[in-house]
Amino acid sequence: MPIKTILVVGARPNFMKAAPLFLEMRRLPSFFEPVLLHTGQHYDYEMSKVFFEDLDLPEPHYFLGVGSGTHAEQTGKIMIAFERVIQDENPDLVVVFGDVNSTLACSVTAKKLSIPVAHVEAGLRSFDMTMPEEINRKVTDTISDILFTPSQDGNENLLREGIERNKIHLVGNIMIDSLITILERINSSDEDKVFEKFNLGRNNFVLVTLHRPSNVDDRTNLGNLMYFLNRLSLTIPVIFPVHPRTRKNINGLNTNYTFNGNFKIVEPLRYKEFITLEKYPRFVVTDSGGIQEETTYLNIPCLTLRPNTERPITITEGTNELVAYENIEQKIGLILAGNRKQGKLPELWDGKTAQRIVNTLKEWSFKS
Ligand code: UD1
Numbered sequence: 536m537p538i539k540t541i542l543v544v545g546a547r548p549n550f551m552k553a554a555p556l557f558l559e560m561r562r563l564p565s566f567f568e569p570v571l572l573h574t575g576q577h578y579d580y581e582m583s584k585v586f587f588e589d590l591d592l593p594e595p596h597y598f599l600g601v602g603s604g605t606h607a608e609q610t611g612k613i614m615i616a617f618e619r620v621i622q623d624e625n626p627d628l629v630v631v632f633g634d635v636n637s638t639l640a641c642s643v644t645a646k647k648l649s650i651p652v653a654h655v656e657a658g659l660r661s662f663d664m665t666m667p668e669e670i671n672r673k674v675t676d677t678i679s680d681i682l683f684t685p686s687q688d689g690n691e692n693l694l695r696e697g698i699e700r701n702k703i704h705l706v707g708n709i710m711i712d713s714l715i716t717i718l719e720r721i722n723s724s725d726e727d728k729v730f731e732k733f734n735l736g737r738n739n740f741v742l743v744t745l746h747r748p749s750n751v752d753d754r755t756n757l758g759n760l761m762y763f764l765n766r767l768s769l770t771i772p773v774i775f776p777v778h779p780r781t782r783k784n785i786n787g788l789n790t791n792y793t794f795n796g797n798f799k800i801v802e803p804l805r806y807k808e809f810i811t812l813e814k815y816p817r818f819v820v821t822d823s824g825g826i827q828e829e830t831t832y833l834n835i836p837c838l839t840l841r842p843n844t845e846r847p848i849t850i851t852e853g854t855n856e857l858v859a860y861e862n863i864e865q866k867i868g869l870i871l872a873g874n875r876k877q878g879k880l881p882e883l884w885d886g887k888t889a890q891r892i893v894n895t896l897k898e899w900s901f902k903s
Contacts, residue, residue, distance in 0.1 A: 537568040538900050540628045541620070541645075544595070545576035545613070545637025547586060548710075548825050551806065552632040552655060554590035555712035555889035566897055570624060574613045574637040575600040579779060585805040590713060606636060606667060613640035621648050628896070631675060632656060632709075634668035634824075634845075642675040651903070655709055655892065657682035658689025659824075659845035668824075669845070681899060683892055685709070686848045686881060706891040707883025710825055711832055715886035717810050729811040733774055733799055741771055742816040746778035750822050750840055757781075758788050759860060760840075764820075767867065768798035771817065776804045818870050820863070827855045832884060836875045838866055854878035 540560060544553045553571070560567035573595040577583045587594070599616040601609060617640065621629070629645035630653045631638045642652045654675050661669050676682060676693060684690050685708040693703050730737065743764060751757050764773050777785065777800055785800070794800065804812070813819065813829055818836040821827065827846050830837035831853025838858045849855035854876050858866050869875075883891075 537564060537566055538628055538896065539568045539570065539624065539626045540630055540896075541570045541572050541624065541626045542630045542632075543572050543574065543617075543637055543641040544632065545574035546635040547577050547582050547803075548823075549632045549635060549637065550583070550586040550590055550592065551713035551825070552709050553630075554592050555709055555716070556630065556655065556892055557592060559889040559893050563893065566900075567893070570597070570626065571595040572597040572617070572620060572641075573599065574617070574641070575602055576609060576613070576635060576637050578602055579803075581803040581805070582779065589717065589806040609636050610640045613637055614644045617641050617644045618648070621645060621650060626650055627900075628653060630655060631679075634659070634672045634675075636667070636671065638675050639671040642678060646678045651680040652678065653681040653683065653892075653896070654679040655683045656685055658684040658691075658693045658703070660692045661843045661845040663843050672845070681895070683709075683895070685888075686883075688847055704891075704895050705883070706895065707885065707888040708828060708881070709888040709892070710828060711884040712886050712888050713806075714810065714829055714832055717807055718814075721807060721811055721814075725807070726811050726814075729808050733801070733812075735772055735774060735799075735812075737815040738817060739771065740812075740816055741767065741773045741818060741820065742812050743773055743775040743820045744778070744826060745775075745820075745822050745840065746781050747822040747841065748780075751778075751781045751784050754784070754788065756860070757784055758790070761785065761788065761790065761794075762792070763860075763863070765792070765794050765798045768795055771871070772797040772799065774799040774801065774812065776801050776809065778803060818867070818875070827853075828884075830854055831878055832880065834878060836870055838863060848881050849878075852879055852881045 542553050542557050557569050560569040597620055601612040628651050631642045632655045645652050657676050663669055682703045683706045690703050690705055745751055819830050820838045822840045827839055827849040831849045837855040
């Protein structure tokens with residue numbers, strides 16, 4: 536009997552992590568029966584549906600439609616709805632991805648119903664318990680039966696926390712599987728269309744994404760950042776695809792200046808368009824987790840506006856640097872003067888992570 540596996544996605548960063556594994560499992564119907572479940576944590580077309588299209592994911596078998604809310608509301612709604620699905624489906628395994636509220640909600644729900652849980656992207660730690668994602672990561676890792684880590688630091692963190700060694704499997708970074716697939720599909724005429732659409736030139740713009748509460752929920756911080764980016768765009772064009780959380784907060788700012796035409800504040804981009812842009816900026820400014828990794832793969836300098844990162848390999852081996860608002864101008868000056876950080880590709884960022892996960896799960900099923 537194939538292993539009936541529910542793969543849980545909820546928010547934008549989950550989609551590119553789940554797609555390679557779902558598609559790999561679907562290629563092996565005698566071993567796996569993958570069931571795709573979308574909690575609906577992200578529900579806007581630009582935040583969800585277009586990603587399914589770009590990643591070749593089918594309509595999910597289940598869409599829980601939970602939407603937004605406080606953390607407790609969102610988590611609670613997902614748990615209640617997911618419990619019913621598990622009772623109906625009685626899966627052999629639930630796979631959760633990353634660190635969003637859907638990851639926590641579904642891992643806890645499955646485990647309490649004695650369904651084995653596998654966590655993809657286990658072991659990452661920012662050691663900052665003010666981040667909701669850190670809480671989600673720690674709870675999920677503590678209760679998971681199979682932990683798939685993207686890099687050696689993940690294994691070390693888990694062992695330090697007392698997780699049994701035989702549960703931990705270093706498989707590499709699954710998001711890079713999706714990145715490699717989409718890069719192969721983007722041809723130069725697709726690229727030209729994107730650059731025409733936004734009226735930008737390759738290697739002559741800055742790509743910005745910001746959505747973390749610490750940067751965008753505080754009016755002073757967001758106001759300072761917007762003022763700074765507007766000023767930067769007088770030197771080099773800046774494109775800023777804006778997450779809905781950030782959009783709401785920008786709309787609430789009372790700016791006493793107008794944004795100049797080279798500061799392009801646009802809607803969230805589809806995966807293919809975003810990756811096209813991400814191939815060619817002079818540098819990226821971000822507070823996202825995934826973008827720190829993608830820029831390391833693409834060898835693009837990345838300035839991460841956070842005091843910490845759960846992805847230290849992007850700093851020790853890649854092109855990422857942590858910056859504070861106070862020193863970002865100086866860092867940017869260095870990059871524009873040609874003094875940029877070089878990196879190398881971390882081990883197992885090779886596009887074969889989904890295959891390694893599937894092989895491990897086959898072995899696991901024989902044993903259990
Ligand atoms: C979530 C994840 C975060 C991840 C981010 C990527 C958690 C705790 N956080 O944060 O780790 O980096 O996704 O995008 O799970 N909204 C919309 N449309 C949508 C989705 C959200 O308008 O499709 C609005 C919501 O109404 C809310 C805000 O955006 O006001 C935040 O959404 P939410 O899902 O709570 O968290 P994110 O900030 O997106």
